[in-house]
Amino acid sequence: MSPVADYDVVVVGAGPGGAESARTAAAAGLRTLVVEEHPAVGIPSHCTGKLSFHAFEEFDVPRSLAHTAVSAAALYSPGGAVVRVRRPTVDSYAVDRIAFDQWVARRAQEAGAELVTGVRVTEAARVNGTVMVRGARAGRSFEARARVLIDAEGSAPRLLGMLGLAIPRRHALGLQYQMRGVRGVEQDTPEMFFGADVAPGFFAWLMPVGGDTCRIGLAVDPRRTARPPVWYLERLLVRHPAMRGRMAGAVIERKVGGRIPLLTGRAPASADGVLVVGDAAGMVKATSGGGIYYAMTAGGIAGRAAGRYVGGDRTATDAYEHEWRSRIGREVAFTAFGRRAINRMTDRELDAIMRAIAESPRLLAAIAGAGDTQFQSRLFGPLLRGLSVTAVRRPALAPLVLKALMSGMFAQM
Ligand SMILES: Cc1cc2nc3c(=O)[nH]c(=O)nc-3n(C[C@H](O)[C@H](O)[C@H](O)COP(=O)(O)OP(=O)(O)OC[C@H]3O[C@@H](n4cnc5c(N)ncnc54)[C@H](O)[C@@H]3O)c2cc1C
Numbered sequence: 001m002s003p004v005a006d007y008d009v010v011v012v013g014a015g016p017g018g019a020e021s022a023r024t025a026a027a028a029g030l031r032t033l034v035v036e037e038h039p040a041v042g043i044p045s046h047c048t049g050k051l052s053f054h055a056f057e058e059f060d061v062p063r064s065l066a067h068t069a070v071s072a073a074a075l076y077s078p079g080g081a082v083v084r085v086r087r088p089t090v091d092s093y094a095v096d097r098i099a100f101d102q103w104v105a106r107r108a109q110e111a112g113a114e115l116v117t118g119v120r121v122t123e124a125a126r127v128n129g130t131v132m133v134r135g136a137r138a139g140r141s142f143e144a145r146a147r148v149l150i151d152a153e154g155s156a157p158r159l160l161g162m163l164g165l166a167i168p169r170r171h172a173l174g175l176q177y178q179m180r181g182v183r184g185v186e187q188d189t190p191e192m193f194f195g196a197d198v199a200p201g202f203f204a205w206l207m208p209v210g211g212d213t214c215r216i217g218l219a220v221d222p223r224r225t226a227r228p229p230v231w232y233l234e235r236l237l238v239r240h241p242a243m244r245g246r247m248a249g250a251v252i253e254r255k256v257g258g259r260i261p262l263l264t265g266r267a268p269a270s271a272d273g274v275l276v277v278g279d280a281a282g283m284v285k286a287t288s289g290g291g292i293y294y295a296m297t298a299g300g301i302a303g304r305a306a307g308r309y310v311g312g313d314r315t316a317t318d319a320y321e322h323e324w325r326s327r328i329g330r331e332v333a334f335t336a337f338g339r340r341a342i343n344r345m346t347d348r349e350l351d352a353i354m355r356a357i358a359e360s361p362r363l364l365a366a367i368a369g370a371g372d373t374q375f376q377s378r379l380f381g382p383l384l385r386g387l388s389v390t391a392v393r394r395p396a397l398a399p400l401v402l403k404a405l406m407s408g409m410f411a412q413m
Helices: 016-027 053-058 097-110 229-239 292-310 316-344 347-358 361-370 376-393 397-410
Strands: 007-012 032-036 050-052 066-070 072-076 082-086 092-095 114-117 119-127 130-137 140-151 171-180 191-193 204-208 213-220 251-261 274-276
Touching (some): 007 130, 007 292, 016 032, 016 097, 032 119, 053 292, 082 347, 082 361, 171 229, 204 229, 213 251, 347 361, 347 397, 361 376, 376 397
Antiparallel strands (some): 050 092, 130 140, 204 213
C-alpha cells in the first residue's frame, strides 16, 4: 500500500519561482507546503531587482514595490562608444527585491499555502509514489511527503541529482554594491558596460534606484577569468572612463553576490512527480542574467501542472515541460544565442558593431521600436535587417555580423 502523502505538493525554495508555484497550486485547491532555508523570505537578497512591466501586468505586482521606472538604456562599448536607446513606454522597474519576494510569498500564503522557514532541505527521494524531503530546523529533523515536488532552489540546486535530474554546472559569478552619492544618474536609464577587461563573459551594470543611489554590479564567467568579480568591480569604479568621475564621495551601503546560471536551460526540467522552476532549471536570460519573470511564469505553469498530476494525469509533468518551453523557451534559447554571439566577439569587433549601432538612427529606432528586454527575440529581425542595411555602407561590418550569427548558432562555450 502506498504511504499517504502529508501534502499534495511540496515546494523547495520560497523565491519568486517557488512562491508563485505554491500560490498557483494552493489556489487550485492543493495542500501545498513551501520550505525555505532562510529564517525570512527574501533575505539575503542577491539581485538588482530589474523587473519587466510584463511581470507587473501579469502578476498584478503593486507599483509601490518599484523604486524607479526604466524606459531607456545606455550601453558602453569596450572602446567607449555609447548606444543610447529610449522607448516611448516603460520597459521595466527596479524593485525592492526583499519586499517583492515577501509579497509573492504572502500571496501564496493567502491562497492557502503553508510556509515553513529556516529549514534547509538536504535530501529528496521517491518513496512508493510520493516524494519525500528531509532537512533540519533549529537542530531538529524535518520531513514531509507529497505527491509532487516542485524544485525552486535557485541557482545552486542540491536535490536535482538525487531525483535523477541534471544539475546545472555553468554559472556566471555576480557581485553588486548598492552605492549612495553617485553623480550623473538618470533615473530611467540603467547603464551597461561591456568588454573583456570590464566583465569577461558577461557585463557590468548601473541600476538607478532613486536619488543618487544605484546598484552597481557585474558578473564574470569563471571559464574566462581566474580573477574574482570583486577585482573587476573595484576596478570598474575607479578606472572606467564613464564611472570614475562620478564616484567621488559615493559610499557603499550594501554588498551582495550570487550565481547566475549560464547556458543551462536545455536540460529537462521535469521527471515523474518532479517539476523544476526558475534558476534551478536555468530559466534565465543568458544575455542579462534576468530570471525573476521566467521563474514566476514557470512557477504558475508548474502549480497548475501539479494540480493535474495530483488529479491522476501522469502526463502532466511532460506537459509542464512542453508548456514552459512554449511560453519562455524561445527567449531562453535566443538569449543563449545572444550570449554565445557576444562572447565570441573580440573587444574590437564588439566595439565596431556597437559603434555602428550608436551612429545609426535607423538601428536605434529599430531597437526602440522592437526592443523589449523581457522578449529579446523580438529584436532579432529588426536588428539584423538594420545591420544588413548599414553593412552596405560600412562593408567592414558584414563579416562581423556573419561571425556573430555563426557564433550564436554554433559556438561551444
Ligand atoms: C547579482 C545578481 C543580479 C540579478 N539581477 C536580476 C535582475 O535585475 N532581474 C532579474 O529578473 N533577475 C536578476 N537576477 C536573477 C534572479 O535573482 C533570479 O533569476 C531569480 O531570483 C530566480 O528565482 P528563483 O525563485 O528561481 O530562485 P531564488 O530567487 O534564488 O530563490 C530560491 C530560494 O530557495 C531557497 N533554497 C535553496 N535551496 C534550498 C533548500 N535546499 N532548502 C530550502 N530552501 C532552499 C533559497 O534560499 C532561496 O530563497 C540576478 C541575479 C544575480 C546573482
